Amino acid sequence: xxxxxxxxxxxxxxxxxxxxxxxxxxxxxxxxxxxxxxxxxxxxxxxxxxxxxxxxxxxxxxxxxxxxxxxxxxxxxxxxxxxxxxxxxxxxxxxxxxxxxxxxxxxxxxxxxxxxxxxxxxxxxxxxxxxxxxxxxxxxxxxxxxxxxxxxxxxxxxxxxxxxxxxxxxxxxxxxxxxxxxxxxxxxxxxxxxxxxxxxxxxxxxxxxxxxxxxxxxxxxxxxxxxxxxxxxxxxxxxxxxxxxxxxxxxxxxxxxxxxxxxxxxxxxxxxxxxxxxxxxxxxxxxxxxxxxxxxxxxxxxxxxxxxxxxxxxxxxxxxxxxxxxxxxxxxxxxxxxxxxxxxxxxxxxxxxxxxxxxxxxxxxxxxxxxxxxxxxxxxxxxxxxxxxxxxxxxxxxxxxxxxxxxxxxxxxxxxxxxxxxxx
Amino acid sequence: xxxxxxxxxxxxxxxxxxxxxxxxxxxxxxxxxxxxxxxxxxxxxxxxxxxxxxxxxxxxxxxxxxxxxxxxxxxxxxxxxxxxxxxxxxxxxxxxxxxxxxxxxxxxxxxxxxxxxxxxxxxxxxxxxxxxxxxxxxxxxxxxxxxxxxxxxxxxxxxxxxxxxxxxxxxxxxxxxxxxxxxxxxxxxxxxxxxxxxxxxxxxxxxxxxxxxxxxxxxxxxxxxxxxxxxxxxxxxxxxxxxxxxxxxxxxxxxxxxxxxxxxxxxxxxxxxxxxxxxxxx
Numbered sequence: 176x177x178x179x180x181x182x183x184x185x186x187x188x189x190x191x192x193x194x195x196x197x198x199x200x201x202x203x204x205x206x207x208x209x210x211x212x213x214x215x216x217x218x219x220x221x222x223x224x225x226x227x228x229x230x231x232x233x234x235x236x237x238x239x240x241x242x243x244x245x246x247x248x249x250x251x252x253x254x255x256x257x258x259x260x261x262x263x264x265x266x267x268x269x270x271x272x273x274x275x276x277x278x279x280x281x282x283x284x285x286x287x288x289x290x291x292x293x294x295x296x297x298x299x300x301x302x303x304x305x306x307x308x309x310x311x312x313x314x315x316x317x318x319x320x321x322x323x324x325x326x327x328x329x330x331x332x333x334x335x336x337x338x339x340x341x342x343x344x345x346x347x348x349x350x351x352x353x354x355x356x357x358x359x360x361x362x363x364x365x366x367x368x369x370x371x372x373x374x375x376x377x378x379x380x381x382x383x384x385x386x387x388x389x390x391x392x393x394x395x396x397x398x399x400x401x402x403x404x405x406x407x408x409x410x411x412x413x414x415x416x417x418x419x420x421x422x423x424x425x426x427x428x429x430x431x432x433x434x435x436x437x438x439x440x441x442x443x444x445x446x447x448x449x450x451x452x453x454x455x456x457x458x459x460x461x462x463x464x465x466x467x468x469x470x471x472x473x474x475x476x477x478x479x480x481x482x483x484x485x486x487x488x489x490x491x492x493x494x495x496x497x498x499x500x501x502x503x504x505x506x507x508x509x510x511x512x513x514x515x516x517x518x519x520x521x522x523x524x525x526x527x528x529x530x531x532x533x534x535x536x537x538x539x540x541x542x543x544x545x546x547x548x549x550x551x552x553x554x555x556x557x558x559x560x561x562x563x564x565x566x567x568x569x570x571x572x573x574x575x576x577x578x579x580x581x582x583x584x585x586x587x588x589x590x591x592x593x594x595x596x597x598x599x
Numbered sequence: 600x601x602x603x604x605x606x607x608x609x610x611x612x613x614x615x616x617x618x619x620x621x622x623x624x625x626x627x628x629x630x631x632x633x634x635x636x637x638x639x640x641x642x643x644x645x646x647x648x649x650x651x652x653x654x655x656x657x658x659x660x661x662x663x664x665x666x667x668x669x670x671x672x673x674x675x676x677x678x679x680x681x682x683x684x685x686x687x688x689x690x691x692x693x694x695x696x697x698x699x700x701x702x703x704x705x706x707x708x709x710x711x712x713x714x715x716x717x718x719x720x721x722x723x724x725x726x727x728x729x730x731x732x733x734x735x736x737x738x739x740x741x742x743x744x745x746x747x748x749x750x751x752x753x754x755x756x757x758x759x760x761x762x763x764x765x766x767x768x769x770x771x772x773x774x775x776x777x778x779x780x781x782x783x784x785x786x787x788x789x790x791x792x793x794x795x796x797x798x799x800x801x802x803x804x805x806x807x808x809x810x811x812x813x814x815x816x817x818x819x820x821x822x823x824x825x826x827x828x829x830x831x832x833x834x835x836x837x838x839x840x841x842x843x844x845x846x847x848x849x850x851x852x853x854x855x856x857x858x859x860x861x862x863x864x865x866x867x868x869x870x871x872x873x874x875x876x877x878x879x880x881x
Contacts, residue, residue, distance in 0.1 A: 202789060217608070
């Protein structure tokens with residue numbers, strides 16, 4: 176394994192879901208250890224589950240491996256096992272070289288100690304001696320962009336961005352052969368993030384090994400040449416970064432669609448997730464997405480026409496109503512928001528008692544691949560009283576036509592053309 | 600490029616007892632700079648947000664002296680004839696007892712004091728045990744100086760055994776750390792252990808002749824004193840420093856040997872269990 180820096184072989188790790196049982200197992204295991212009784216760690220006891228299950232991979236010199244996965248997939252547990260913080264339950268890990276972990280930046284920082292004192296404390300924790308810290312001190316400070324006057328101030332006076340910059344800078348200057356980085360660049364300004372990504376790439380290019388966890392797929396793409404996707408403690412993909420990211424986006428969309436449809440079965444009203452305001456005069460019957468053939472759809476490709484249909488009952492006469500519909504992404508951002516009364520575009524007057532069907536025709540929805548759901552509101556056009564505002568869980572999944580990554584906020588069709596216009 | 604490191608299930612339990620001791624010594628020596636940094640972090644920083652600052656290191660023990668002197672002068676204590684002025688007698692006893700208690704309390708918090716970073720960074724956790732010990736020695740050193748001043752002010756001259764104080768402290772640290780390390784591991788798993796331990800330790804002070812002379816007490820208490828190793832670990836240094844005599848040298852040596860052996864057992868228990876316990880600190 177001359178070029179192999181990390182070799183992980185059939186690694187598994189278990190945890191316990193029940194607090195009481197976890198206490199019981201912990202005490203009995205500790206007492207067994209104390210009296211020299213060997214106990215097996217490769218089987219599950221009641222309430223235990225595999226947080227990591229049968230993981231095997233290698234990291235070679237000069238490689239960087241990105242690890243992505245939904246929350247609870249076991250990414251941080253894997254990093255803690257590689258760092259030697261948690262012991263494995265089955266399998267084994269071989270590490271060749273000095274390993275540095277950036278699981279949380281500024282580990283051990285004391286709020287009352289100055290920035291300078293914390294550099295020495297944190298770097299010592301990460302395995303540097305005083306001479307090495309003295310040598311690297313100026314580089315650490317320069318990279319962190321902490322000003323000299325702040326350096327003598329307690330870190331409790333630092334912003335969260337400053338703490339991250341200082342903590343990251345210490346870790347990246349720690350003379351390690353392998354660096355484990357866990358989602359630490361989520362705080363901090365863009366310039367520092369870019370500088371840190373370049374530094375990590377340089378670290379990898381100097382024939383070191385890097386393992387990088389992030390939910391920022393663009394960061395993973397920049398830094399990593401290999402990708403592992405974890406799902407419920409198992410490796411579901413191990414290969415090139417671009418292909419892996421494409422697969423991960425599909426997996427996470429499916430997961431989001433599943434979680435939204437789960438809500439649907441629990442709800443009091445069919446097709447309604449959360450009613451913010453309701454009124455006796457108006458009763459919602461159904462909401463649906465249609466395609467151009469007027470068929471109910473739950474999936475649509477990018478750059479297609481889309482229809483939204485809302486059926487409701489008016490129980491009393493209403494002189495005038497304003498209607499609005501919105502299409503929200505899974506983060507709650509209102510991607511489409513249409514109102515009937517904008518600039519008197521449409522006027523719905525003299526609404527008699529009865530059942531109504533509203534259809535809004537959207538020519539090319541321009542939505543990015545992802546999962547979206549519908550909301551709508553009805554307002555009395557005269558009194559402006561809000562009759563109903565309902566976040567439905569009528570969901571539509573937008574799929575890319577061919578290969579498409581989630582970048583930007585709207586989807587457009589494009590063609591690319593590069594022509595030489597003159598010689599220099 | 601560093602050496603190859605392998606992580607396997609239960610790997611520390613497979614190491615022999617004596618080899619564990621060697622590994623711990625090696626790790627502690629390798630962590631000397633970390634011990635100093637953590638000492639600085641936890642000891643000096645506790646006074647940072649205070650107007651009196653490091654002055655508390657002196658004021659704390661002085662307040663203790665004042666309270667014993669006041670109680671003695673008010674006649675609320677009846678310790679019997681202890682051979683030297685009672686405040687001097689009790690101050691030495693309580694200082695050594697205080698050292699035992701602070702060694703115990705701090706080692707019982709070994710994993711807990713590093714809760715903020717123990718799951719983020721891998722380092723030799725033995726450093727935490729010895730950092731805690733160093734912190735307590737500093738406190739004890741200061742209260743010892745104050746005790747000597749009090750002794751001199753009462754006209755009592757310490758004997759030459761005073762220079763052996765660093766040696767007297769070692770077995771006390773071993774016994775306290777033995778109990779502390781066990782509690783540290785087990786109380787991380789269940790808080791019952793720390794509650795039970797604090798109850799037993801409050802009882803322990805009553806069966807250790809710290810503030811009274813054993814010979815003048817009831818028989819059952821004398822029996823408790825007899826089988827309590829702390830009796831010898833605390834009274835022998837106190838009597839040697841105050842009077843230059845020791846009543847039970849054999850039991851003192853037995854207690855020292857027992858403290859060393861128990862400490863080694865506890866240290867191994869800590870070493871082989873701590874990683875399994877740390878994962879339950881989430």
